[in-house]
Amino acid sequence: MKLSKRRSALVATGLSAALLLTACGGGDDSESGSGGGGGEGGTFSIYIGEPENPLIPSNTTESEGHQVISSLWTGLVQYAADGAVEYTGVAESIESEDNTTWTVTLKDGWTFHDGTPVNAQSFVNAWNWGAYSPNAQGASYFFSNIQGYDELQAPTDADGNPTGEPAATEMSGLQVVDDQTFTVTLASPFAQFPVTVGYNAFYPLPESFFEDPEAFGTRPVGNGPFQASEDFVPGQGFTVTRYDDYAGEEAAKAEEVEFRVYADLNTGLNDVEAGNLDVLPDMPPDALAGAEDTFGDRFIEAPSSGFTYMAFPTYDPRYSDKRVRQALSMAVDRQAISDAIFSGSRTAADDAIAPVVDGYREGACEYCALDVDRANQLLDEAGFDRSQPIELWFNAGAGHDAWVEAVGNQLRENLGIEYTLRGDLDFSEYLPLQDEKGMTGPFRLGWSMDYPSPQNYLEPLYSTAALPPAGSNASFYSNPEFDSLVQQGNGASDNEQAIELYQQADDILLEDMPIMPMFFDLEQALRSENVSDVVIDVFGDIDVAAVTVNS
Incomplete structure (x- = not known):
């Protein structure tokens, strides 16, 4: 569920072009609510529902939390609006000769929001922590094809209740080679492995996470285009600010984004109509009839994987x-x-x-x-x-x-x-x-x-x-x-x-x-007059970094 607009070559040997199972279709920006004006800077607001869990990548498996953390992190690879895999993230290459052992080489210059470097250990530590069953991470399954995952799972009784501790705390299939390189050995060949690692379960974590995971989930530290400068408040949300040292190909256009938690979609619609909310990622069903006539190019439709x-x-x-x-x-x-x-x-x-x-x-x-x-x-x-x-x-x-x-x-x-x-x-x-x-x-x-x-x-x-x-x-x-x-x-x-x-x-x-x-499904969103360049991708996410605040 990653958002990016620039496509570059997939350089994974052993993964043929036919194995890039990219989505067909996809709307272009001119038909996705984009408009003129703006420039860099400004603040806009976006609707979200209440995230299920604190904002930790390996425990975020639902849409509301994901919309937030996708603005705070960038993964190894990213996905275009139509679902195509793009090497615009942290990985320089992901290569294999047998589809079982993969060598991941990272780009230089990436940092977390606390200024510490994003390196091979950042990924290996994050993946081991996410896979370790006592941590009860909802996305733990996504590491299950890595060699040694089973040893990180606690023994259980017939009802699935833990009866002891796991045999290991680190997967044998993950090895750090140097700061910019690590290897991933899978339990069995999986040619599509590079396609999967843009998902948020595979995001890196800074060393500060492991000092206090609970506090981190309230004010996360990622490596993405926006950074959290205040605590996320359940039932309310928070405001994130542009990360000026972002190493990605495109910096965020807006200076700030307000993620506002709503309990009801209709309330969000009313706020957009009143000019009190800028982006509504979903439309209430009873508002769809005549929406294009009512809202014009502020009503956005795009292909969906939903x-x-x-x-x-x-x-x-x-x-x-x-x-x-x-x-x-x-x-x-x-x-x-x-x-x-x-x-x-x-x-x-x-x-x-x-x-x-x-x-x-x-x-x-x-x-x-x-x-x-x-x-x-x-x-x-x-x-x-x-x-x-x-x-x-x-x-x-x-x-x-x-x-x-x-x-x-x-x-x-x-x-x-x-x-x-x-x-x-x-x-x-x-x-x-x-x-x-x-x-x-x-x-x-x-x-x-x-x-x-x-x-x-x-x-x-x-x-x-x-x-x-x-x-x-x-x-x-x-x-x-x-x-x-x-x-x-x-x-x-x-x-x-x-x-x-x-x-x-x-x-x-x-x-x-x-x-x-x-x-x-079909993606159907709404924007206010305050913003343009609002793109909703095939995963159902708004590319918050691309949104322009109109002057």
Whole structure:
């Protein structure tokens, strides 16, 4: 989820051009709310929801916190607005002869906001800390393909509770060669490794982090275009300032950015309309009709990697039978909901892989097509108790109420099942409850890719290795055959073979249906007259460094 506009060559030997699974499409700046005027300097404000956790890269796995830390850090590589990999970050090169041992060479001149150098040890220390299971980092899973990761995981009992300490504190696959060089040895070949390391889990950390991680999460010290000069206040946010010693190719245009925490998307919309907020990264569904006519070029639309779905709590006996999950999915008319709620701007999902990456297949999801008769048949075969209502969960204040209610109405009409809406939790409360197996019915989730690969739509969400707290497998789905096919895809020597294996894993997933795919998204944002050059990328992030404050 990185933002950059300049493309440079990928110089990883062993990674062919075909393996750069970049997103297709992408809007250019002239059609993304850009405008004239401005110049460097000024202050603008941007809407965010409450981050789930303190602002630590390896524990930030959701959109609200990520929007903040992506302005405070720059990774080894960056991603263009259309998802293409760019060597505009800290890495000079990432090279391998066998796709297993990778040599990472860093550029000179990068510093953290406290003035200390960004060096090889900064990355190795950060990755080891993020992988070490007692630290309970939500993005720990992303290090799981590095040799020695298993030794950093504490032994557990049958319920997943730790029963001892890990065997090691450092992964054997990470070795510092010198200040500007380190090597990464993977447990098995993974040709796409350089594509992944722009994700925030792989950001570096300064030495000051390890002295007091808790305080660091309140006032983080990164190496990005903006720096935190005050504490982040839950429920309010904070203001960040431009880092004048930034070593990246483009300095931030604005002097300051105010990240403002909102509990409700409609409040944010009202503030933009009143001139009290400058950037709203998402639009409430009921404001989409006529938005272009109302707001003109201040209304921004761009391609998205976003994928909206309802996950099933597979640990709940009521949803443990895949026939129940298949039936509920087949009872929902996704296109009708898109037309009614989103003015037709969402595409009915027919795969678990989004169309923006190679590997998507039209109509791959058999159980995503409306078929009321078959849905009722499957529900009867599974012995589902229709007398008990279904609880439908979604996070509050983010504009999900209407479409989740529409899902409930269709389940009632097509299957004769009543429903109860559970939409009273803020995002920062909603996500931890999922990790605690607290969902009592289908629950809304969304996913924007972390890096441009079909693998990112599969392994981080549904693999056994990604079960909480190490990853984002909130449905607690586990299938060894799925895991094996993903791993085979990771080790494939060419793009064609990798995609074939990922699609086989996708087929297993779409048969087991631990989720109900709903929509492929479209990025829709709004800016005030105070700013221009507002670009929203395929990951759903605003490039805050590119925003111009109009004079």
